[in-house]
Amino acid sequence: xxxxxxxxxxxxxxxxxxxxxxxxxxxxxxxxxxxxxxxxxxxxxxxxxxxxxxxxxxxxxxxxxxxxxxxxxxxxxxxxxxxxxxxxxxxxxxxxxxxxxxxxxxxxxxxxxxxxxxxxxxxxxxxxxxxxxxxxxxxxxxxxxxxxxxxxxxxxxxxxxxxxxxxxxxxxxxxxxxxxxxxxxxxxxxxxxxxxxxxxxxxxxxxxxxxxxxxxxxxxxx
Amino acid sequence: xxxxxxxxxxxxxxxxxxxxxxxxxxxxxxxxxxxxxxxxxxxxxxxxxxxxxxxxxxxxxxxxxxxxxxxxxxxxxxxxxxxxxxxxxxxxxxxxxxxxxxxxxxxxxxxxxxxxxxxxxxxxxxxxxxxxxxxxxxxxxxxxxxxxxxxxxxx
Numbered sequence: 001x002x003x004x005x006x007x008x009x010x011x012x013x014x015x016x017x018x019x020x021x022x023x024x025x026x027x028x029x030x031x032x033x034x035x036x037x038x039x040x041x042x043x044x045x046x047x048x049x050x051x052x053x054x055x056x057x058x059x060x061x062x063x064x065x066x067x068x069x070x071x072x073x074x075x076x077x078x079x080x081x082x083x084x085x086x087x088x089x090x091x092x093x094x095x096x097x098x099x100x101x102x103x104x105x106x107x108x109x110x111x112x113x114x115x116x117x118x119x120x121x122x123x124x125x126x127x128x129x130x131x132x133x134x135x136x137x138x139x140x141x142x143x144x145x146x147x148x149x150x151x152x153x154x155x156x157x158x159x160x161x162x163x164x165x166x167x168x169x170x171x172x173x174x175x176x177x178x179x180x181x182x183x184x185x186x187x188x189x190x191x192x193x194x195x196x197x198x199x200x201x202x203x204x205x206x207x208x209x210x211x212x213x214x215x216x217x218x219x220x221x222x
Numbered sequence: 223x224x225x226x227x228x229x230x231x232x233x234x235x236x237x238x239x240x241x242x243x244x245x246x247x248x249x250x251x252x253x254x255x256x257x258x259x260x261x262x263x264x265x266x267x268x269x270x271x272x273x274x275x276x277x278x279x280x281x282x283x284x285x286x287x288x289x290x291x292x293x294x295x296x297x298x299x300x301x302x303x304x305x306x307x308x309x310x311x312x313x314x315x316x317x318x319x320x321x322x323x324x325x326x327x328x329x330x331x332x333x334x335x336x337x338x339x340x341x342x343x344x345x346x347x348x349x350x351x352x353x354x355x356x357x358x359x360x361x362x363x364x365x366x367x368x369x370x371x372x373x374x375x376x377x
Contacts, residue, residue, distance in 0.1 A: 003227050003261055007234035012261050035376050042273045045280065056283055059260075061275040064374060068367040075260065075279065091286045095259020179376040186373040194365040 002097050002193070004070075012073045013189055014095055015182075018120050019102035020112035021053075021081030024141040024172040028102065029060050029076055031175045032182065040064065054080045057092045066190060074186065081116065090123050098189040099136035100181055102172075103158055105148040110157060117158055131161075135188040138167035139181050144174070229354070234264060236350055241266035244343035248336045250327035255347055257320055258282055263351070272326070281314055281324045302340075304333055313337060317344045321351060 002013045017025040026046065033044040040063045047056035058078040066072050079089040101120060103113040121131045140154045149157075151169060159167055166184050168177040229237075241253050245267050252267035254274055260282035265274050289299045302315040313325045313336045323344050325336050 003229065003257070003263060005229045005234060005264075007229065007231045014259060014261065032374070036374060040374075042276055045276055047283070056287070057279075059276065059279045061273070061279075062374065066369045066373050067363055070363075072373075073275065074373075075275065077260075077279075087290065091283065094282075094286075095257055095261060175376065179372070179374055182374055183372040187368075190368045190373075191365060193362050194368060 009070050010073055011067065011070050012075065013097045013186075014075045014077065015098040015100065015185060015189070016092060016096045017076065017078040017100050017102055018089070018093075018116065019081055019139075019141075020104060020109060020116040021083075023081060023102045023104040023109070023113075023116075024139075024170075025078040025081065025102050026052075026054055026058050027172040028100070028139075028170075028178050028182075029058050029078055031172060031178050032062075032076070033060055035175065035179075036062065053082070054078055055085075056080065056088055064186075066186070072190075076182075083115075086119065086123070089119070090126060093123050093127065096124075096127075096129075096134070098185045099134060100139055100185055101136060101158070102139045102141050102170075103154060105140050105142045105154065106145060107147055107149050110149060113154075114157060132163045135185055135192055137165055137181050137185045137188070139170040139172075139177070140167060141170045141172050143169045143176070144171045227354075229263070233350070233354055237264040237347065238266055240343055240346045240350065244325075244339050248325065248327070248339040249331035250325045250336055252326040253343075254278060254281075254324045255317065256282055256322050256324065258286065258322060263321065264347075267326075277312075277324065277326075281312070281322065285314060285316075285322055302337065304337075306333075313340065315340050315344050317348045318351070321348065323347060 002011060004011045017028055019025055029044060033041060042061040045059040049055050060076040062074045062076065064072050064074065077092050079092045099120065101117060124131055124134060138159055140151060142148065155167060159165060168181040170177045170181060172178055237255065241264065245253055252269060254265045254277060255263045256278040257263060260279040262274055262278045285303060288303060292298065292300045305312040310326065310328050311333065313333060315323050317323050323340060325340060327336055
């Protein structure tokens with residue numbers, strides 16, 4: 001949960017990158033760390049194995065002046081995507097304010113995407129938070145690869161809820177739409193706490209219409 | 223509209239009073255009160271030597287990671303953790319179900335002294351935070367106060 005320190009005029013928000021293993025969560029943070037002005041960020045802390053798989057979490061603190069008169073501190077975390085690390089994901093989700101769900105666009109990863117999203121819903125529910133209450137956006141990552149599902153299929157699979165959210169076609173290795181998705185969730189989050197908050201007004205319409213795909217490639221299951 | 227929990231200037235002064243008194247008695251360098259999600263609630267002492275935000279995130283993780291270890295020996299959690307370095311050390315103790323206190327200290331004091339005074343400091347911090355929760359003051363801002371420009375710029 002965010003907190004305001006009126007003496008130091010600081011507000012803190014926690015944003016978590018969530019998604020299946022090897023979907024590009026850490027790559028997102030690495031790109032942001034590389035590209036953002038060093039004056040506005042701290043060190044990127046990675047608790048990873050020797051083969052660079054996230055073991056605990058990655059953490060990147062960012063500062064911004066986005067609310068008049070306050071320094072806003074955004075704390076970006078990733079979760080370990082591997083199924084066995086669910087206890088760690090629950091821990092990292094504690095006090096979360098916003099989520100960026102990173103989906104792997106490759107056909108063979110579709111089942112893992114769906115499982116991870118369901119896992120996110122379950123873990124939020126354990127904190128008595130509904131996915132529909134929390135500011136979140138979707139990233140469809142790895143759009144530069146060949147064996148990828150079309151966006152409307154990903155929308156059908158992951159963004160087919162009563163409340164639909166913004167989604168972004170992302171290539172985290174080159175940075176395409178990495179900042180766009182971070183800025184989107186930050187704005188939704190900030191407006192959630194404003195006196196005139198109405199998230200539906202601040203969230204633009206989704207980018208694609210959810211339709212049943214005509215043909216599904218072999219290997220993709222939902 | 224959702225209000226953000228708010229520490230007023232008086233709340234911060236009250237917390238600083240408790241933490242300052244603790245640091246003086248324990249002869250430690252820095253103390254930070256955090257929630258279990260890793261957010262910094264209050265801090266006092268020499269903050270120039272380290273990034274408190276990162277210390278808070280890692281300490282919250284460290285505390286939570288050992289919870290499972292505690293369960294294995296029949297405890298709910300460890301009330302306190304001590305990380306011993308060659309010259310600088312970290313002592314962490316639980317304030318309540320939502321809050322942890324972290325103390326960084328060097329050669330000029332001992333873990334025993336820090337541990338002794340941190341117990342009463344944690345009690346006082348816990349009481350102050352409880353009074354904040356029951357006081358129930360929150361903060362929200364006008365939508366016009368939020369910048370329309372992108373929050374973060376690429377490059």
